[in-house]
Amino acid sequence: MRIVTTTEELREAIRDSSANTVGFVPTMGYLHSGHTTLFDHARKQNDLVVASIFVNPTQFGPNEDFEVYPRDPEGDAAKCRAHGVRLLFMPSVAEVYPDGHATTVTVDHLTTELCGRFRPGHFAGVATVVAKLFCMVGSQRAYFGEKDFQQLAVIRRMARDLNIPTRVIGIPTIREDDGLARSSRNVYLSDEERAVALSLATALRATRAAHRAGERSASALCDLLAAELTRHPTVALQYAELADPESLKLLRGTTLEAGQGARAIIALQLGRTRLIDNAAIDHDDPSFLTTRLGA
């Protein structure tokens, strides 16, 4: 595996590889099995797997955790190597945003609700850096986890709108045995918080069960989701919504139709940690909330 730090080296290495198909996995590092699963998918579908590790400052708010975001470049490189990444891009902030950088990519509509309400500017930061990385790498495919479902939808929309010829592929969230979605930020959780964090998966399961039992009112399902999440007094709920999986339009006030793919999406603050999760609640998916490492 080769590690490069500049766009020029990156492009040259991709050109020199003579790969017909390139699969790209952009990450912020502190890699876990959610990420390595993306590498595994990319390796199955492409000649060359390129990964990037870049903690992008422009997608963090002023009171968010940019400064303390967990980092482990050596451990990350070993995980990349073990999962078939052949080219790892680790640029500096100055390489990505040189002096005079003045361009921003914004995606309307999909970014106004859900996390967009709580993280102003976040998705502009994400859309801009991912557009840049896509243009740097020029891969046929790029892989993202479904855990940040809004991010996946925004990136898909951005790439399509800007006619970037990279196909955006979403991969199901990898979970712990008890259902907790893997996240680099789980390292922030105390033991007590780790136990309470299970409420995300529990609430998604309860909402899916209510749907299976016949509940078709989106508002009632959202209320159930919220009620399950706020059982614990330490949880500060940010939102609990059902949304259209492509447009992310909120479904409150509507009656669910068969197979529309209604996505339950939630975010909450637990102590100093912000947790998100989501699931399609109207699919007969036997692996619901059970995608584990190697599954």
Add this chain to the structure above:
Amino acid sequence: MRIVTTTEELREAIRDSSANTVGFVPTMGYLHSGHTTLFDHARKQNDLVVASIFVNPTQFGPNEDFEVYPRDPEGDAAKCRAHGVRLLFMPSVAEVYPDGHATTVTVDHLTTELCGRFRPGHFAGVATVVAKLFCMVGSQRAYFGEKDFQQLAVIRRMARDLNIPTRVIGIPTIREDDGLARSSRNVYLSDEERAVALSLATALRATRAAHRAGERSASALCDLLAAELTRHPTVALQYAELADPESLKLLRGTTLEAGQGARAIIALQLGRTRLIDNAAIDHDDPSFLTTRLGA
């Protein structure tokens, strides 16, 4: 020459051409010698010349001339053919902005002054459509006239910031014998207005002469420029500024240094027609304001 109307056909035709180098000239049509000169440059430097004709609605303000912008698709196609264009892309508005399109590219700093003050949203429209076209075509080079100098600077910044691997090449403005810059909008001018429109070139010449005579105060040069432009009572001056050629920072209040490439940039309204022009006023360029067809 082949004419295509969809992104898919465009990409396929470029792939099938097996060209090693592609030169791209995006236009809004109603082609004149300013455009055909761009085709000629592209042909000299590339295996394949691709042009596009698309009157982009998102770069026109609500009170601007989108509806009446002059169009001549058949004449344009003949001019493309005669100047070595082998692939002409003429998409519909729905092809470029399909339902659900939600992404905008904005460039800060360079767009706040000059035309940016008078055309809110214009440069976001330009940056977005050009980013899209660049990603569709994937050319090594793209050619723009220097006549819209701010547009050229914004596109250069956008392509560099988004890491789009297309080199943006500016080509000197083509002029009539009397110095009037060629523009598709010159067709709007009455005979009287056509005579008054000469004041743009006259004012640029006078400002350059003052600089050669030793004037180094940017403010004094701007004032002279404005005074020359407002001799005619029918002229509604929008701005007359000196700016840094890359950052477009206004130079009023500064003392010009040797060889800094100070660009005089002007815009005015003459009846229903908006006219722009610009020139580097501190270069010893013997072809100052004299670049004509075939020159």
